[in-house]
Amino acid sequence: MTIHKPSATLDADMRKVGATMQADWLKTAGSDGQAIVNAYKKH
Incomplete structure (x- = not known):
């Protein structure tokens, strides 16, 4: 396989698609979802 x-x-x-999907998810996930995203971005 060649990548x-x-x-x-x-x-x-x-x-851009990923950012849109994340924003849509955060609308329903609320502050708990934002905490997950923030923790992920720290690493």
Whole structure:
């Protein structure tokens, strides 16, 4: 199997989708969800 680095455009687009999905999830997860995200980002 060969793994290729994604193009800058694909990388940016996937990060945008991920940010949208995270924001949508945080609307329902509330402060507990935000605490999870914050803990994850520390590492």
